[in-house]
Amino acid sequence: MISTTRLQSLLARERDAFAARNPRSGAAYAAADHLFGRVPMTWMNKTAGAHPLYLDRARGAHVWDLDGHEYVDLCLGDTGAMAGHSPAPTVAAVQRRYAELGGATAMLPTEDAAWVGAELARRFGLPYWSFSLTATDANRWAIRLVRAITGRPKILVNSYCYHGSVDESLIVVGSDGEAASREGNVGAPCDVTLTSRVAEYNDLERLERELAHGDVAAVLMEPALTNIGIVLPEPGYLEGVRELTRRHGTLLINDETHTFSAGPGGATAAWGLEPDVLTIGKALAGGIPCGAYGLSEQLAAEIARHTELDLVDMGGVGGTLAGNPISVAAMRATLEEVLTDEAFEGMTALATRFADGVRGIVEQHGLPWSIQQLGARAEYRFASPAPRNGGESAAAHQPELDDYLHVYLANRGILLTPFHAMALMSPATTAADVDRHHEVFAAAVGELVA
Numbered sequence: 001m002i003s004t005t006r007l008q009s010l011l012a013r014e015r016d017a018f019a020a021r022n023p024r025s026g027a028a029y030a031a032a033d034h035l036f037g038r039v040p041m042t043w044m045n046k047t048a049g050a051h052p053l054y055l056d057r058a059r060g061a062h063v064w065d066l067d068g069h070e071y072v073d074l075c076l077g078d079t080g081a082m083a084g085h086s087p088a089p090t091v092a093a094v095q096r097r098y099a100e101l102g103g104a105t106a107m108l109p110t111e112d113a114a115w116v117g118a119e120l121a122r123r124f125g126l127p128y129w130s131f132s133l134t135a136t137d138a139n140r141w142a143i144r145l146v147r148a149i150t151g152r153p154k155i156l157v158n159s160y161c162y163h164g165s166v167d168e169s170l171i172v173v174g175s176d177g178e179a180a181s182r183e184g185n186v187g188a189p190c191d192v193t194l195t196s197r198v199a200e201y202n203d204l205e206r207l208e209r210e211l212a213h214g215d216v217a218a219v220l221m222e223p224a225l226t227n228i229g230i231v232l233p234e235p236g237y238l239e240g241v242r243e244l245t246r247r248h249g250t251l252l253i254n255d256e257t258h259t260f261s262a263g264p265g266g267a268t269a270a271w272g273l274e275p276d277v278l279t280i281g282k283a284l285a286g287g288i289p290c291g292a293y294g295l296s297e298q299l300a301a302e303i304a305r306h307t308e309l310d311l312v313d314m315g316g317v318g319g320t321l322a323g324n325p326i327s328v329a330a331m332r333a334t335l336e337e338v339l340t341d342e343a344f345e346g347m348t349a350l351a352t353r354f355a356d357g358v359r360g361i362v363e364q365h366g367l368p369w370s371i372q373q374l375g376a377r378a379e380y381r382f383a384s385p386a387p388r389n390g391g392e393s394a395a396a397h398q399p400e401l402d403d404y405l406h407v408y409l410a411n412r413g414i415l416l417t418p419f420h421a422m423a424l425m426s427p428a429t430t431a432a433d434v435d436r437h438h439e440v441f442a443a444a445v446g447e448l449v450a
């Protein structure tokens with residue numbers, strides 16, 4: 001019902017408009033001769049226009065680019081800015097720690113860390129916490145610990161998951177049903193099937209078959225997939241994962257980096273889950289680099305019994321700037337005063353408003369699309385009914401349609417996450433921000449099906 005030629009001509013029109021509208025961003029990109037790929041990090045080339053927009057400034061749920069345009073930011077740094085950009089309490093805490101007290105990194109702990117550990121224990125239910133600077137590193141260190149404790153070599157993940165640049169996670173269920181390296185995997189240290197097993201999300205039968213080999217140290221998973229659209233658990237799935245992992249002596253790591261949107265204690269608290277390890281990063285410190293992993297009582301006790309493990313020096317768990325005073329001061333302020341229990345209520349209500357509005361527009365045009373919500377996050381996908389696993393969701397990807405909506409929205413002051421048709425709500429996001437998205441989204445869809 002959407003004509004490909006119409007889509008392509010609209011996309012070309014919007015890309016031309018993007019180039020005309022953003023001369024300063026274009027010039028900044030053209031001038032970056034000594035950046036590999038012309039960007040600070042190569043993923044910044046994931047953009048629906050010919051170049052990224054350059055950031056001038058940001059505050060709350062809005063950003064401004066170099067050409068002076070203001071945007072409603074529904075991307076929020078792909079969750080890093082879920083607290084809103086530069087929330088005042090976090091600004092004050094960082095300023096105090098860095099400028100007044102001094103000490104960005106001194107190899108000495110600060111008292112804020114214990115407060116943050118206790119707050120994470122209250123929220124997520126795991127009693128012991130350790131810090132990193134990224135969610136990726138939290139996952140890497142968690143993987144080392146579970147291997148050490150179980151003596152098993154493999155990690156099982158869901159097909160089309162994302163857990164950062166973690167070697168073990170770059171595995172999919174191939175078209176023949178067998179495990180295969182994820183397409184484009186850069187410089188795998190070995191065949192990924194030596195280190196990993198894989199099952200589709202929502203597939204307990206496959207999970208059981210894989211765990212029966214007895215060589216899986218841990219299942220590393222997002223409680224709901226959020227990096228291939230949002231894929232929600234079917235009734236009984238997460239209970240089944242816990243039951244099977246326990247039965248097969250496999251530990252369970254919940255990666256809550258994105259599913260934190262489900263509530264103040266992530267999906268783990270919202271759905272009463274009982275992981276052995278919980279990893280998180282991105283949003284906790286209001287945009288300042290941070291990461292953390294929490295350990296269950298039992299696992300922490302087992303690790304402590306393994307006195308041969310070097311957890312202090314060169315054993316492979318830790319980073320010099322992990323748990324640094326700025327990072328933990330920012331986490332404390334953000335958790336204590338910004339991403340509070342009450343804030344999540346407002347954020348979730350706005351995400352519901354977002355999802356309802358998009359659903360209405362999609363239904364009005366009879367489009368075969370779906371929208372899923374996970375607390376403060378919602379995402380549309382060009383498939384209906386909503387995909388039930390990563391493989392189905394990957395197959396539903398339509399890059400031109402995705403680009404069209406992203407660039408159309410950007411040209412009218414709305415930012416979606418580049419890798420998703422995802423919208424995230426911060427405590428600073430307003431109903432007017434959401435309604436502005438709907439107005440532009442309705443126009444984009446209207447032109448497409450006209």
Ligand code: PMP
Nearest residue numbers: 134135136162163164255257258
């Ligand atoms: N885990 C999940 C679930 C993620 O979505 C991401 C990033 N999108 C990461 C881990 C890695 O986060 P970072 O790049 O900040 O290390």
